Amino acid sequence: MTATTATPASAQRIFAERIGRIEVSATMAVTAEAAKLRAQGAKLVDFGAGEPHFATPRHIKDAAIEAINGNFTRYTVVSGIPELRKAIVERHTTDFGSNYTPEEAVFTTGGKLALFNAIQVLVDHGDEVILPVPYWVSYKDIIQYGGGKVVYLETSEAENFRITADAIEKAITPRTKAIVLNSPSNPAGSVIAPTDLERIVRLAHERGIYLLLDECYVYLQFTGAPVSGGSFTDAKEHIIILGSLSKTYAMTGWRAGFALGPKPIIAAMSKLQSQSTSSTASFVQKASLAALTGSQDCVTEMRTDYLKLRDRILGRLAEIPGVTCTRPEGAFYVYPNVGAYLGKPGAQTSIELASRLLNEAHVVAVPGEAFGTKEHIRLSYAVSHDDVEEGLSRMKQFFAKL
Ligand SMILES: Cc1ncc(COP(=O)(O)O)c(C=O)c1O
Numbered sequence: 289m290t291a292t293t294a295t296p297a298s299a300q301r302i303f304a305e306r307i308g309r310i311e312v313s314a315t316m317a318v319t320a321e322a323a324k325l326r327a328q329g330a331k332l333v334d335f336g337a338g339e340p341h342f343a344t345p346r347h348i349k350d351a352a353i354e355a356i357n358g359n360f361t362r363y364t365v366v367s368g369i370p371e372l373r374k375a376i377v378e379r380h381t382t383d384f385g386s387n388y389t390p391e392e393a394v395f396t397t398g399g400k401l402a403l404f405n406a407i408q409v410l411v412d413h414g415d416e417v418i419l420p421v422p423y424w425v426s427y428k429d430i431i432q433y434g435g436g437k438v439v440y441l442e443t444s445e446a447e448n449f450r451i452t453a454d455a456i457e458k459a460i461t462p463r464t465k466a467i468v469l470n471s472p473s474n475p476a477g478s479v480i481a482p483t484d485l486e487r488i489v490r491l492a493h494e495r496g497i498y499l500l501l502d503e504c505y506v507y508l509q510f511t512g513a514p515v516s517g518g519s520f521t522d523a524k525e526h527i528i529i530l531g532s533l534s535k536t537y538a539m540t541g542w543r544a545g546f547a548l549g550p551k552p553i554i555a556a557m558s559k560l561q562s563q564s565t566s567s568t569a570s571f572v573q574k575a576s577l578a579a580l581t582g583s584q585d586c587v588t589e590m591r592t593d594y595l596k597l598r599d600r601i602l603g604r605l606a607e608i609p610g611v612t613c614t615r616p617e618g619a620f621y622v623y624p625n626v627g628a629y630l631g632k633p634g635a636q637t638s639i640e641l642a643s644r645l646l647n648e649a650h651v652v653a654v655p656g657e658a659f660g661t662k663e664h665i666r667l668s669y670a671v672s673h674d675d676v677e678e679g680l681s682r683m684k685q686f687f688a689k690l
Contacts, residue, residue, distance in 0.1 A: 322336060395544070422661045
């Protein structure tokens with residue numbers, strides 16, 4: 289059902305048709321319910337928020353403070369100051385062997401805006417965009433807002449929700465304009481095998497399909513060295529890398545992201561940006577420059593802790609009878625299957641289950657419906673080790689009584 293059919297005729301006169309194509313983020317309902325309980329004094333264990341529990345590293349904050357004190361507080365060039373775009377491409381070249389130039393980079397107000405602008409400049413009405421399930425909530429709405437038709441690609445839980453080149457090939461039609469991939473993924477932490485990634489890159493390039501690679505969690509991969517599609521430089525004509533400093537450097541509130549891609553596409557994205565947000569905040573650009581050019585030890589330290597947290601939460605989840613969970617290879621989420629507990633009165637769906645978990649055990653989790661699957665809940669383990677222990681103890685008791 290589209291929102292348009294549900295909208296009364298009077299409302300249709302107020303709103304443009306395109307706003308009816310999207311929904312408020314499905315995670316918002318849980319967040320709002322949690323906020324209400326918190327206001328009543330409840331001590332919640334919050335596995336809902338998809339953001340690092342770490343503070344932004346000192347040297348990054350200092351760079352912003354220095355920029356503000358030095359009055360670096362004016363508009364900048366829309367696509368980002370030249371030294372920052374240089375730092376983005378140099379970081380990517382060093383880490384992944386890509387060969388972008390600063391003209392092939394645009395700095396954006398978060399990775400989400402990079403994705404939004406890329407879709408806006410590439411996807412037209414009726415264009416198909418392949419999206420593997422489970423997916424990060426915003427992809428489908430951003431594609432639909434752009435007029436695109438989402439083509440959902442089911443993955444297998446038994447295969448860790450892994451995306452394969454064979455599955456992608458089967459989903460391609462003459463109307464496929466783009467493919468959105470996220471590795472490591474939110475919500476399941478699955479990683480595309482390097483051989484599959486290479487085949488997908490070649491396939492997209494041969495067929496003239498744009499590959500939007502969301503590398504938001506690329507530095508939070510636990511198994512093997514992360515690979516970027518950008519390293520296949522001969523296919524870069526059809527690759528757009530979507531990057532974010534949010535998770536890598538614990539900078540979610542700074543709104544710092546970027547895109548790397550062919551010059552005409554980056555120019556079109558910058559043009560769109562020039563008519564909406566203009567540049568990102570000037571001092572955020574200086575902070576981001578410090579993040580990208582400074583020591584990367586902070587990234588290693590945070591990743592090391594996420595890995596310990598992953599193992600701890602997986603161990604505790606295994607204590608709950610009937611709950612199974614794939615082994616995430618990156619990011620900071622687990623996506624346990626709670627199907628064994630669904631279909632009972634008061635817990636018909638994962639939405640109901642998450643609501644009861646919140647109200648009865650004071651544990652915040654996001655229902656799988658938000659990510660396109662029915663039998664799961666997502667837990668973000670970017671929290672303290674104590675919170676993992678406390679939250680999972682509460683969950684164990686909750687499921688025992690269910
Ligand atoms: C998969 C994925 N992509 C992109 C983003 C957007 O990140 P930001 O806009 O903070 O850079 C998120 C945030 O949760 C995410 O999970």
